[in-house]
Amino acid sequence: MAGNPGARRRLRLGVLCGGPSAEHRISLLSSRHIVEGARDAGFEAVCIGVDMAGRWLLYGAADHLVAADDPRTVALAPGGRPVVAAPAAAGGQLRPLDGRGAAVALDVVFPVMHGPYGEDGKVQALLEAARIPYVGCGVTASALCMDKDHTKAVLRAAGLPVVEWVAIRRDETERAAPERLRDRLGAPPYFVKPANLGSSVGISRVDRLDAIGPALALAFAHDRKVLIERAVRGRELECALLGNERPEASGVAEIVVRGRHRFYSYEAKYLDEAGAALRLAADLDATVRERIRTLAVAAFRVLGCRGLARADFFLSDRGEIFLNELNTMPGFTRISMFPKLWEREGLTIGPLVARLVELALADRPAGEATEPAREPQAAVTP
Ligand SMILES: Nc1ncnc2c1ncn2[C@@H]1O[C@H](COP(=O)(O)OP(=O)(O)O)[C@@H](O)[C@H]1O
Numbered sequence: 001m002a003g004n005p006g007a008r009r010r011l012r013l014g015v016l017c018g019g020p021s022a023e024h025r026i027s028l029l030s031s032r033h034i035v036e037g038a039r040d041a042g043f044e045a046v047c048i049g050v051d052m053a054g055r056w057l058l059y060g061a062a063d064h065l066v067a068a069d070d071p072r073t074v075a076l077a078p079g080g081r082p083v084v085a086a087p088a089a090a091g092g093q094l095r096p097l098d099g100r101g102a103a104v105a106l107d108v109v110f111p112v113m114h115g116p117y118g119e120d121g122k123v124q125a126l127l128e129a130a131r132i133p134y135v136g137c138g139v140t141a142s143a144l145c146m147d148k149d150h151t152k153a154v155l156r157a158a159g160l161p162v163v164e165w166v167a168i169r170r171d172e173t174e175r176a177a178p179e180r181l182r183d184r185l186g187a188p189p190y191f192v193k194p195a196n197l198g199s200s201v202g203i204s205r206v207d208r209l210d211a212i213g214p215a216l217a218l219a220f221a222h223d224r225k226v227l228i229e230r231a232v233r234g235r236e237l238e239c240a241l242l243g244n245e246r247p248e249a250s251g252v253a254e255i256v257v258r259g260r261h262r263f264y265s266y267e268a269k270y271l272d273e274a275g276a277a278l279r280l281a282a283d284l285d286a287t288v289r290e291r292i293r294t295l296a297v298a299a300f301r302v303l304g305c306r307g308l309a310r311a312d313f314f315l316s317d318r319g320e321i322f323l324n325e326l327n328t329m330p331g332f333t334r335i336s337m338f339p340k341l342w343e344r345e346g347l348t349i350g351p352l353v354a355r356l357v358e359l360a361l362a363d364r365p366a367g368e369a370t371e372p373a374r375e376p377q378a379a380v381t382p
């Protein structure tokens with residue numbers, strides 16, 4: 001196994017979780033699943049919980065959570081030791097903030113956090129500066145994929161299909177004038193969303209041009225930049241990616257929004273247990289499925305992703321396929337789409353974590369690597 005330096009000692013994986021975000025609890029649930037995977041893979045796991053104030057707290061492997069079985073109340077346990085990540089003579093380490101006690105060297109960090117802070121390049125930059133290898137996309141790809149306007153611009157420039165959109169800043173609301181929107185996007189419905197967020201926070205569906213004002217106000221409450229998009233009537237499909245230069249694409253899954261929800265909103269995602277059904281094997285024509293897998297790999301490469309991502313698509317009632325977004329750190333709970341899709345391909349959580357660690361260690365810049373980089377087999381080439 002790459003990164004396990006012979007029999008000297010087990011690889012030590014730091015699971016960095018929580019974070020000051022709306023998905024703090026989802027991240028904690030994900031961390032538990034990753035610790036299980038790390039154990040299966042034969043790694044030593046330590047957990048670093050990031051609290052809502054952004055403090056890094058070091059725990060042992062299994063003692064970092066309270067109410068670990070309840071998605072509504074799971075929280076970081078008291079008693080974590082405040083630490084900072086810092087470079088050391090070889091690699092990186094966590095140093096106690098109070099200066100007492102030993103530093104802990106880490107071989108790899110798995111930053112399983114979602115949204116701003118953990119998934120947008122900030123934590124990735126911190127880990128780079130501390131010289132600690134980490135799982136997942138680097139700084140640039142993380143930041144790029146967090147900004148829906150920039151993501152779409154890059155995808156479109158590469159000839160990949162995205163839904164027509166307008167991005168506006170606070171001082172440009174004249175660009176959202178009804179006639180201008182109709183010219184650019186056609187008649188409503190539209191989706192209005194903050195450029196840099198996730199979990200459907202701040203997103204509304206607008207059915208009439210005179211209802212755009214409140215939707216813009218809501219989105220601008222969360223961000224300086226807002227997207228207005230043509231709404232696609234159709235299905236929502238997801239494909240998981242794993243690899244570095246030539247990622248492997250999983251099968252294609254479907255999100256079926258149910259009940260009173262008009263789209264995959266925050267409520268449908270997290271609050272209403274019956275809000276959406278995940279279908280791991282979407283019922284699709286083979287050609288559509290292969291096209292989606294090919295587009296997912298192409299988008300991953302164009303955006304400069306590494307390690308993993310989940311590509312989300314719309315399939316319109318007329319059969320058009322659009323890339324919606326790439327999530328560079330998808331959910332990892334036991335019931336999350338990303339690990340479920342790989343489980344279906346025969347990779348349970350242990351081998352999945354092992355592969356991600358291997359990919360993180362294989363991608364170190366020349367001169368840093370201690371073993372030759374390995375590239376997994378590509379199932380799909382764009
Ligand atoms: N252009 C669109 N057409 C149809 N539905 C959309 C569109 N944009 C967003 N949605 C709906 O809103 C949900 C959240 O939007 P998305 O862009 O994926 O933001 P987030 O990053 O918060 O997941 C989608 O899963 C989908 O249900």
Ligand SMILES: [Mg+2]
Nearest residue numbers: 199200312325
């Ligand atoms: Mg989404």
